[in-house]
Amino acid sequence: MKLALGPVLYYWNRDTLSDFYAEMADAPVDIIYLGETVCSRRHLLRFQDYLEMAGRLAAAGKEVVISTQTLIESEFDVKALRKIAGNGNFKVEANDMGAVRLLAANKVPFVAGPTLNIYNPQTLDLLAGLGANRWVMPVEMSREALVALNAGRQTKPETEVFAYGRLPLAFSARCFTARHHNLQKDDCQFKCFDYENGLDLKTREGQPFLTLNGIQTQSALVHNLIGELDTLRETNVDVLRISPQARHTGAIARLFREALAQRLTAAQALAQIEELMPAASCNGYWHNRPGLEFIRADQPVAA
Amino acid sequence: MxxxxxxxxxxxxxxxxxxxxxxxxxxxxxxxxxxxxxxxxxxxxxxxxxxxxxxxxxxxxxxxxxxxxxxxxxxxxxxxxxxxxxxxxxxxxxxxxxxxxxxxxxxxxxxxxxxxxxxxxxxxxxxxxxxxxxxxxxxxxxxxxxxxxxxxxxxxxxxxxxxxxxxxxxxxxCVMVEGRCALSSYATGDSPNTRGVCSPPKAVRWQETPKGLESRLNGILIDRYASGENAGYPTLCKGRFDVDGETYYAIEEPxxxxxxxxxxxxxxxxxxxxxxxxxxxxxxxxxxxxxxxxxxxxxxxxxxxxxxxxxxxxxxxxxxxxxxxxxxxxxxxxxx
The missing domain is CATH 3.20.20.380 (Copper homeostasis (CutC) domain)
Structure with missing residues (x-):
């Protein structure tokens, strides 16, 4: 299985981002997704900056993919989308059907992103026909559902699974980070800068529940499939996505690599990775359970 | 036209x-x-x-x-x-x-x-x-x-x-983009995309407690009502939550x-x-x-x-x- 680094979902400043990718150029990941997928107001890095970064990472031997914004609302967003789709050099991850239309028209192969809602083989085959040579499973899909999809598909796009990180669960027009500061989105003062791993939302009895990340809502818990490498392999998953966090992302990639090479057992890898996480693990989705549950590989599933 | x-x-x-x-x-x-x-x-x-x-x-x-x-x-x-x-x-x-x-x-x-x-x-x-x-x-x-x-x-x-x-x-x-919201399956296992439900009734529990009437979704506290407050269905994005020490409708009011x-x-x-x-x-x-x-x-x-x-x-x-x-x-x- 290959390892991929997902797009950075938070708003980090320019230097942080540039240091981060300099480190990732040497990290044991095969594929790097780049680009702003959450909010069009996060404009610190321009399209040209991403292209330059992409060039550097490609020169370091990485497969680079530019990810499109997920929620395309305005003409401004559509124009940005056209630039990415027509970049002519790097592969693109389409996170909206508008992106698929543009990429298919340009006849360039693409990655069908996790928000395209591919839940059945008919839809996967259709997108493969339009040029998708890899697809990212919706985050809420289970192993069981993936087995059923694989049994019915006629095309061969690679399968990528979101294997590590806070789950991107929902997108809105409203910015919840701005709302927390009693600001309107159009005057958000870029409060996302203050939350390098998002803003924690707890229940009134203190249970970590969600993470506010601008217009995106994430899980509070960290989706973590490092203990599931055997079942991922058995299900013919080709690529594991690691979603960047503010610290230790390189170390996390190394642990996945070690575990994939079977130099660490599942239990060892889990114990070590838990030291590096901003919150506890969950993996319920993979087990066809509520996403926030965590089922240890050797533990029987409750009925 | x-x-x-x-x-x-x-x-x-x-x-x-x-x-x-x-x-x-x-x-x-x-x-x-x-x-x-x-x-x-x-x-x-x-x-x-x-x-x-x-x-x-x-x-x-x-x-x-x-x-x-x-x-x-x-x-x-x-x-x-x-x-x-x-x-x-x-x-x-x-x-x-x-x-x-x-x-x-x-x-x-x-x-x-x-x-x-x-x-x-x-x-x-x-x-x-x-x-x-x-x-x-x-x-x-x-x-x-x-x-x-x-x-x-x-x-x-x-x-x-x-x-x-x-x-x-x-x-x-709906505050979220419809079709791109998995909050419900994260909490309960069932979502609009996969099962056609959001915050499904089977996961809802109401409990009278000394602190007030509580609504829970698969055990997760969505809201708690003081006496005299109108209690609404616990759709999970419309609950009151704690963000940075402040309790409010963090996502949307009912x-x-x-x-x-x-x-x-x-x-x-x-x-x-x-x-x-x-x-x-x-x-x-x-x-x-x-x-x-x-x-x-x-x-x-x-x-x-x-x-x-x-x-x-x-x-x-x-x-x-x-x-x-x-x-x-x-x-x-x-x-x-």
Whole structure:
């Protein structure tokens, strides 16, 4: 299985981002997704900056993919989308059907992103026909559902699974980070800068529940499939996505690599990775359970 | 091109609701079959095959249309169920089916080329490139747009496509882009995309405690009410949570969308249809809301310059609003 680094979902400043990718150029990941997928107001890095970064990472031997914004609302967003789709050099991850239309028209192969809602083989085959040579499973899909999809598909796009990180669960027009500061989105003062791993939302009895990340809502818990490498392999998953966090992302990639090479057992890898996480693990989705549950590989599933 | 009228599209969770909608002035009713092929998959709701037949007969006899929502994403092991639902829709003479899944649209377009296709709000199309994708690929004739765009953005979108646009006008308000929200499955295992439910009733528990009345969803505390506070259904994005030591409606207040005052603007823009949310609501709700919106649309279409919101309409709609509050939602940009 290959390892991929997902797009950075938070708003980090320019230097942080540039240091981060300099480190990732040497990290044991095969594929790097780049680009702003959450909010069009996060404009610190321009399209040209991403292209330059992409060039550097490609020169370091990485497969680079530019990810499109997920929620395309305005003409401004559509124009940005056209630039990415027509970049002519790097592969693109389409996170909206508008992106698929543009990429298919340009006849360039693409990655069908996790928000395209591919839940059945008919839809996967259709997108493969339009040029998708890899697809990212919706985050809420289970192993069981993936087995059923694989049994019915006629095309061969690679399968990528979101294997590590806070789950991107929902997108809105409203910015919840701005709302927390009693600001309107159009005057958000870029409060996302203050939350390098998002803003924690707890229940009134203190249970970590969600993470506010601008217009995106994430899980509070960290989706973590490092203990599931055997079942991922058995299900013919080709690529594991690691979603960047503010610290230790390189170390996390190394642990996945070690575990994939079977130099660490599942239990060892889990114990070590838990030291590096901003919150506890969950993996319920993979087990066809509520996403926030965590089922240890050797533990029987409750009925 | 401005359509000569705005269609009023009303919810029908049951045969009595369908008849009430038709009798009170709906141009179209939308409904779903009694299973997970639609996004209001609740016990005791929706239509059997025979009920559907009767509903279509009733509406057509009065010159009204029936639209069938098949707007969940078919799961691989249940594909046959969604396919059969499409075949049944064609056989029953549905005026259109409302779909979200591209695979299913492809099947419908190939197998039943005369069946009119609408893109469901669950298809998450918020820009004309996406809408044109579904139009070119499957010939969709109308798109229902997620409740996340400001009116100016809707207008921009309309300039880029020939597809008719339907907007939500009244009812429960999704804050998230429909079709791109897995909060419910994160908490309970079931989501709109996979099972046609959000914050499902089977996961809800109410508990009286010394601290107040608590609502829980699969054990997660969604809200707690002091005595005298109005308790609402624990839809998980409408609870009160703690962010940085502050407890508030961190995502959205319990409120209903109400766009009555925007009607002249929607008419000027050339919106084809206005949708009323609420297939899970009673026939009484459907009757009340349909009646008000019929009058409002008729008034507006007669003379949109002279149009004014009748306070009696607002009172009527206020009675059936969630949390008794109303909002313009994202159509009013500062809401964001």
């Amino acid at each position: 401005q359509p000569d009228r705005i269609e009023l599209v009303c919810p029908a969770g049951s045969l009595p609701a369908l008849k009430t909608a038709v009798d009170n002035g709906a141009d179209c009713v939308y409904m779903g079959f009694r299973d997970d092929t639609n996004a209001r998959n609740f016990t005791g709701l929706n239509f059997s095959f025979d009920n559907t037949k009767e509903g279509v007969r009733y509406a057509h006899a009065k010159g009204k249309k029936v639209l069938l929502a098949l707007n969940t994403y078919p799961q691989s092991d249940g594909w046959q169920r969604w396919k059969t639902a499409i075949d049944n829709a064609a056989e029953l003479g549905m005026d259109a089916v409302i779909l979200a899944d591209p695979g299913l649209m492809q099947y419908a377009a190939k197998t039943h080329p005369d069946l009119r296709l609408h893109l469901s709000v669950q298809g998450s199309a918020t820009n004309y490139e996406a809408i044109n994708f579904y139009h070119e690929m499957f010939g969709i004739r109308r798109a229902v747009v997620p409740r996340v765009l400001a009116l100016a953005q809707v207008e921009q979108l309309m300039a880029g496509t020939q597809v008719e646009i339907e907007l939500f006008g009244f009812g429960g308000l 409120a209903s969308l109400n766009t009555l005052e925007l009607l002249p603007e929607l008419r000027r823009m050339g919106i084809a249809a206005i949708k009323i949310e609420g297939r899970q609501r009673s026939p009484a709700y459907v009757g009340q809301v349909t009646k008000v919106w019929r009058q409002a649309i008729d008034n507006c279409c007669r003379d949109s310059k002279a149009f004014a919101v009748n306070p009696a309409w607002m009172t009527e709609l206020g009675k059936v609003s969630e949390g008794q509050q109303q909002t313009l939602g994202a159509y009013y940009r500062p809401w964001k």
